[in-house]
Every structure is written in C-alpha cells, then in structure tokens.
Amino acid sequence: MLAKAGHGVGLFERHAFPRFRVGESLVPAVNLILEKLGVLERMDEIGFPQKHGVQFFSSNGPSRPFYFSEVRDERMHNTWQVLRSEFDRMLLDNAVAAGAHVETDTPVIEVCCEGATVTGVRVQRLDESEGIVQARVVLDASGQQGVVAREYSEQELIPGLENTAVYAHYRGVRMDTGIDAGSTLIYRLDAESWIWFIPLMGVVSIGLVTSARGILRFGHSRDEILQAAIDQCPALLERMGDATLVGEVRVARDFSYRAKRDGGAGWALIGDALGFIDPVYSTGLLLSLRSAEIAALEITCALAREKKHPDLSGFSTEWQVAFDRFLPLVRAFYTEDFRFGELSKHEAHRQGLIDLLTGIVDTEEAIGVVNKIQQMFDDEAASKP
Template identity: 35%
Template structure:
C-alpha cells in the first residue's frame, strides 16, 4: 500500500461515495465498529441542500450516532406534527407525532447544518473524509468492484482507492447505480417543484406553531416549513405536464398559485422573499438493482420518493444504519455477502414501496382524512391492531411496523459455526 498526499494509505475496508446523511451515517457507524472507511464527496461542507423538515424516524440513527443532544444544542426547531389543507372539503386538519408512539417529535433544520453535523461525527469516529473529490469511475477486478478512481477539484491527477466494499451514497448523481443498474421512474409522481425562502413570516396558531404546513391547490400543493425565527422554506409541487401546460415560468406559477391558498398566504402576508428560486423535476425513482458484486446503494442513490411527507433523510439514514450492520457482518464473514445484500435490498425496496404507494394514494385529494387513515392502516396494519389514525401517524413518521423488516434485518443465520475470523477473512 502506498501513501498519497492526504497521509493515508489507499486501501480501506469500505469506500463511501457521498458525504450526505446516508453516506455519513454509513461511514460513521462502520467506523464506530472499528472499520477503516473512506468518504469521498464532490462538494465542500457545509453545502446547500433542500429538505429542511425531518420526521421522527430520523431520530433512531441520530441517537445511534450520539447526535440527539447536539441537534438540540444547535437550536434546531422541534417539529411535533403537521397541518394539512387537503381532501375533498379542504378543511384544515392536523396530526401529532405523539399519536404514533415512542418518538413524539423530529426537527426542522437548515440542511447545511445537519449534513455537516453528521459528516463531522463520521470524522470523530475515525472515518477519513475527502471533500472536493469527484469519483470518475469504479475499479473492477474479475467482475468485482474493488475501488474507485477520483479527482480533486483544481488538480489534474487522478487518485485510486481500494476497498473490500464500495457504498454508493452519492444521491441523485447515482455514481455506481448509473453504471450498473437501470432506473425506474414512477409515472404517477413525475412532478416538478419550485421553492424559495421567506423572512418575517407569521406562524400557525397554538399547538400548530412548529408544524409543517401542507396545503393543496387545484393542480398541486405547497409546503411551508418554519426553519428558525421567522424564516420559512416554501415550495410548490405540481405535475410536470401541468407546469408545462400552464404556459408560465415556474417562478410565475409559484406566485400565482400562492394567491389560491388560504393558510399559506396568511403566513406570508407580511413576509419578504429572502432568496432566489430553485427547482427540481421528475425525482421519484428507484434503481432496479440495489447491490452487485462488491457494491451497494443507499439513500437517494438507491431510490427517492416525492417530498410530500419529508421522508428523504429518515429513509436514507435508517437504511444506512441497517446497511452498516450488514456490511460489518460481511467484512467478518465474506461468504454471506450475496445473500446478506440481497436481504437488505429486498427489505429496502419493500420499505420504499410502502411509502411510494401511500404517497400515490394520498395524492387523490377527492377523499377525506378518514380515507387516508384507512389507506395507511390497510398497508401497514391489515389486522387492524391499532386505530387507523395511529397507523397513519406511524407511517408518516417512518416508524410503521411493516417497515421493521428493514430496520430489524438479521443475517446471523447466514453465518456458519467455524467461519473465518476477521483477520483471517482479510488475508
């Protein structure tokens, strides 16, 4: 093994492509288990990312990382539930995370702060992190991915790093997924979003003070997220075909649709736009394959669903937590790799499909909230052990029972007595 300009050798147990929540969580937890991990990210942190509202499911990996108290200390605002103007009568209704069980809150946060917090924790736990590093290609030997080639911003040289496992957590860049797997776009969720930020906003009343606001309009919906003090993230989502048919720019469409809201326009009546517009489109997808020989996907690199219930960070970090446990076992017992990653992939796809199917059903705004509660119950609690509202809240919290297949994944039965020790396995 040769040293490079960073002062570390080029061979690792795991290389993680991407230092966002999925990649940083995977790297941190593997480092915590004593493995040698390299993280490569093409950006320099802190860096901007949309997705400021979290759900309670994210608190499970944050506690595992020892970050819950730090999130509080940084002043992230607690989020206790949601307020919706949604359904056939458009009467506002609320839900509280406390209805769903053991974790009654999550946070709203500037993603630049959250993402940097998790990546710094990975460093603390021993991960090597290289920023401004763009992965150019994988290194293959005998059909197996054994490393990556990467370049540093502003430098011509290409570097190599090798590892026993490569994790793609590169988000929608899909560095490995794009090379080894086809992607399936979900036609019912081919949407476009345009968003910006406002200062000096009003708040929802009483117990709704820190709720996320989700307000439907005739052809789409808005989110309103109180980040801190009077700052709101506000975004409009509609079908891509609707946006095109309107004949308006996304910015003009955003402005005209705000006028058709009820609660949101009241919150913004004295506000000042404090940033430019950003947009994204056609982002609901899943890779056909979540793993291959020497590689595995996690987070948005694997799949992403519409932002309606803010599931992105929770799904990414929960899956990362599970993946770190699976890879830990694979590094000790290499012969279980194929079946262990296959189990991870199946469970991940089931978890993702639950969220996607529910979001698709929820987009039918001709129904009442009772319909949405029952839809959640039919999906995650067909035996009706809980009230339908409880099942709804568990689902939108990222804590529903059926999703436990991913979070409680166990591969111990694949390990046979007398397997090689970790040292022997690496020889």
Template identity: 35%
Template sequence: MPSPAGAPPSPCDVLVIGGGPAGSTAAALLAARGRRVVLLEKDAHPRFHIGESLLPLNLRIFEKLGVAEEVRAIGVHKPGASFISDEHGSKVSFLFINGLNKDYTHSYQVKRADFDALLFRHAAARGAETHENTRVLSVALGGRQGHCITARGADGRTRAWQARFVIDASGRDTVLAQAMGGKQRDPHNNSAAVFGHFHGVAPCEDCPEGNITIHLLDDGWCWMIPLPGGVTSVGVVGTPALFKRRQGSFEQLLMQELDRSPSARARMREAELISPVTTTGNYSYRAKVMQGEGWLMAGDAFAFLDPVFSSGVMLAMASAELGAEAADIWLDDPARAAPLLRAFEGKVRRAIDAMSWLVYRINRPVLRDMFMQPSNRFRMRDGLVSLLAGDVHADTSRQLPVIAFKTTYRILSLLHRMGWHLRDGGLRRMPRGPAPAAAE
C-alpha cells in the same frame, strides 16, 4: 489494480461516495468499528440541500451515532404535521405523540446545510478519512478482488482508491445506477418541485407550533417548514400540468402557484424571498438493483420518493445503518454476508413501498378526503400517524391499523366511482356528471 492516474491506488476497507446523511451515517458507523473508511463529497460543507423536515424515527439513529443533542441544538422542535385543504375548507393536524410507537414522539426541522455538515464532521471525528470538493469520476467494480474508484479534487488532481467495499450514497447523482444503466423513473409519480427560503411567512393558525404544514393544491401540494432564525422553507410539488402553466421565471411560477391557494396566499402576504428559487424534475425514481458483490446503494442513490411525507432523510439514514452492518460482516466473511445483503435490500424496498403507497395517492380525491376527515376506527388514524413518523419497520401489531386504513381506502375508492364521496364525516352523493376515476 492500477490507477488511471498512474500512481498506485490507496487501499481502504470501505469507500463511501457522498457526504450527505446516508454517506456520513455509514462512514461514522463503520469507522467506529475500526474499519478504514474513505468518505468522498463532491461539494464543500456547508452546502444547500432540500429535505429539511425530519421524522421521529430519525431520533433513534441520532442516539446511536451520538449526535442527538447536537441535532436538537440546530433544529426547530417538530411535534407533527398539519394538512390544509382549501377544497375541504379545513385543516387537520397529526401529532406524533398519538402514534402507535411511543418511543419517539417528536422530531426536528433543520437547515440541511448545518445538519449535513454536522454529520460529516461527526464521521471524521469517528475516524473516517473525509475529502470534500472531490468528485468521483469512475468506479470499476471488481468483486472480491476489490474496486478501483477514481476522483478529482478541488486542485484538479486525480486520485484513486482500492476499496474492498463500496457504498454509493451519492444521492440524486446515483453514481452506480447511472454507470450500470439501471436508474428508472417512477412511472407512478411524475412530479417536479420548485422551492426557496423566505422571511416573514405567517404561521399556520390553529396548527401546533413547529409543525410542517402541507397545503393541498389542485395539481399538487405545497410545503411550509419553519426553520431556525425565522426562516421558512416553502416549496411546491406538482404534476406536469402545473409546470406547463409556467410563462415566466421559476420564482414567478412558485409565487403564482402559491397565489392560487387562498390559504397559502394568506400566509405569504408579507413574505420576502431570501434565497434563489431552485427547481428539480423527475422527482421519483428507483434503481433496478441495490446491492452486489462488495457494494451497495444507500438512500437516494437507490431510490427517491416525492417528499410529501418527509421520509427522505429517515429512509436514507436507516438504509445506511442497515447497509453499514451488512458491509461490516462482508469484510470478514463475504459468504455469511450474502443473505444479509439480500435481507438488507428486501427491508429497504419494503420500507420504500410502505411510504410510496401514500405518496402515489396524495393527489387522489379519496385519500385527500380521508386525510382531511381522519377516522380512528380500528386505530386507523394512529396507524397513519406511525407511518407518517417513519415507523416503516413496525411489527405486526402496529401494521394492522395501516392495513385497515388501506382497506377503507379501497372501499371508498369503489364508492367514489359510483358517485359518492366523504364529507362531514359521512358519505354524500356527488352532483350529477362523470365521476372521477380513482384507481387503487
């Protein structure tokens, strides 16, 4: 397969596009199995990235990679998540230790620049050929005949590789999905985010130290994530109505929306912005297909969810782990790997669906009522904690409390349309007037 640059392409078993958590995980696992792996990253590590709050189910993958102690050393211990609602006048904390899965009961908050660099270096140490400042220009898929990938390095030169298998872990660049025209914005979740890093953010009173805190806003929600060195990541995710109010800079928008929440405003009173304010739109999307003959997508290259439940890095690394296993088998026996690749896609889609059920409803009154007044009847609260911990591949015994939670939500949604809402542990009649719609 000739290279557009004129020189013969360099052969490899697997070429991984993207040196974030998904790409570095897949590259490390495949290189450790003796595969010739090339890992291309468009930027240079360390580089800023959002998504700093990890989940307990990440820990299993850290152990498998052999980086658990290194991650612990750069992280802030995270025992759970706290939700704060000015409307309800209350806060509630969910501790991972109360979940149904007792194997992993904490996680970490990390600066993604350090975390991603750690994983990238680890992939190189396991034997992957790594290239930074190398942007993929084109991918010509050729099935079992191999794929030709061309990329431009920092020196402006173009290089090409002939890979037997391609893993697209390019994140929001979605290299393969863009090339195939198969990227679809999620119609259920039209949101955007604005965020930055601060010093001097006051801790949440009566919240466990290290928890991520979620402030529920009128048109969205706000995250506050404690990071090493006294830094706090603060961001607002909102609906189009929130962003239509912007009249000045994005920094002004961020501070304006935080000021609209009494609980958030109190914590930001002495805060000092120490980073540029960044924004991103069209937050949630999904590609039409996830895998094909000799290729697959992992992590955000396939789908991205609103980050309210911090699922991004966990879903990315878990899909990379599953994908690496399927790719390794495909390299030896494509026919035997075909059903495994289909199973891989199905498992990842189910995991995303499990988290998206909550994501789609976080701005609805009924779900907010249930979060702020959690009931453990039928172990619903414990099941919810397990889902918040990233236990999306749970066995049936751990799924039943989640099913009970969803059933209760549907019943309360029906009652909400009839004029009732959940307050003070019981149902209360709402004031006269049109009741808000609450779709299931």
C-alpha cells in the same frame, strides 16, 4: 456507523461543506438513527425548530392536526425541521469524529472494477490531481447523481409520480405559535398540486410540487410559478403579507424512482442513489438514513465472513418493504377524492396514518391502513370496464 464499528472509511464528497440541499423536514423515526449516531443533543444545540406534527389543508379547510405524541414510543413524540446545510455538516463532522477519512471538494470521477466486481473509485482532488482509492466495498451515497447506480443498476421512474418541485426560502412569514410553531403544513391545491410549508431557523421553506406536464399553467419562470401557486392558496397567502424571498427559487424533477439492483460484488446503493418517493410525507431522509444503517450492518457482517469484496445484492429487503408501505399512501394523496378526514374516521386507520406519518411502517395499524388504501385502488381498477 462503519467507522464506529472499526472499519477504515474514506468519504469523498464533490462539494465543499456547508452546501445547500432540499429535504428539510424529518419524521420522528429518524430520531432512533440519530440516537445511534450519538447526535441527538447536537440537534437541540444547533437550534433546529422542534416539529411536533403535520397538518393538511385542502379547499375544505384544515385537517385535524396529526401529532406525533399519539404514537406509543415516547422517543418519537417530536423531531426537528433541519436546515440541510447545517444538518449535513453536523453529520459529516460526526463521521470525522468517528474516525472516517473525509475529503470534500473531491468528486468521484470513475468507478473501478475487475470484471463485475467493484474494487474502488477514482477521485479528483482539489489540486486537480487524480487518485485511485481501493476499497473492499464502495457505497454509493451520491444521491440522484447515482455514480455507481448509473453504471451497475437502472433507475426506474415510478409511474404516476412524474412530479416537479419549485421551492425557496422566505423570511418574515407569519408562523403558528406554541406546539404548532414547527409543524409541517401541507396545502393541497388540487389532486396534482400541493405546497409544503416547513419552518426553519429564521426562514420558512415553501415549495410547490406539481405534475411535470402541468407545471406551465402556473407560469413560465421559476419565480412566476412559485408565486402563482402561493397566490392560489388563500390560507398560505394570508401568512405572506410581510414575506421576502431569501436566495434563489430552485427546481427539482424526476425524483420518484427506485434502483432495479441494490448492490452487487463490492458495491451497494444507499440514500437517494437507491431510491426516493415524492416528498409529500417527508420520508426521504428516513429512507436514506435507514438504507445506510442497514448497509452498515450488512457490510460489517459480510466483511467478518469474507476476505475480499462481499456480494451485497439483496441487502435492502427491509428498506424495500418500508418503501412499498409508503407508496400507496403517496399515490392516494394524488387521487381526486382523497381526504385524510375520511380515512381517519376509523380509529385504527387514524392510528395507522399517524404511525406512517411518524415513519413507523410495521405496526398492525400502519399495515392495516396501507392494505385499506391498496384495497381501494384494487376495487377501483376492478370496477373499470
């Protein structure tokens, strides 16, 4: 977006692309950003499966599916499940096409500053040589690594969401057909644990998310833990008769946090460097892309006003509002007696839930359901002695 707006952009990426990444299910609000980037057609050309909805399973059976076609804006009636190696490469190619100078295999090894102002970065190139790149603004898009975030901000873990994920890709899993073929399925094992099921190109991504302190009750090795979780879930197990593991079982932890500061003189945090909430509603890429979009707009305005390194503190207000709307819904998922069915009996609340699952946080219904959940937490807290 910055390159398209005519700015000189240098992008330094530690790894060679394509590279593996978790975070494969989009919510349809991402479509609006992909449209602005001009990559909507590429999404179908690559062949990512279409995602029309989400369905939740608990010991009481499946919820009614939530279909995105129930939101008003037709542009968000479906989205995609993405193999991140392909999706991220496509976005990187798009940045190059827009005029960004991209160097992969080139980690940032130091943030350069003058006093409290960030003035550039030191990078290590493929041939082992080091170089200083000066910039009016340094955007930290380094994810959980938080290259700038670690020095200039502080990542605050979100209490109550100290979860760990264990996940892998499988081939030969029985999938649904028709409109449900690309849906995300969420299997809730208990108040602390659930499994995601995300159909991708030729494989299905399956992952357990559970509390970090309780994970060893599933087993000791990664493979044991994931298999034990699948074994505890009959509705999933019946799909796995012919399934084989593809690649390795991986682990992610400490992923729910937000940075105390979003920016300062000459710097800003975007994507996971700014923050991330638990993966249960697949909001990660939406929040990441949204923070990047807001930052690009803010930087374009700021650079037009100021000569040197603009102060970007407070740029992410809109992102913080979205984060705070998703948070109660995430917390509710991890409470003992949370039932989507119960909440969606009320028509406006059902609409609010669908809006939020689509990634829309600002409709009356979405705000209504967030307030309702918050009220439930407040009542519960007030009833405790």
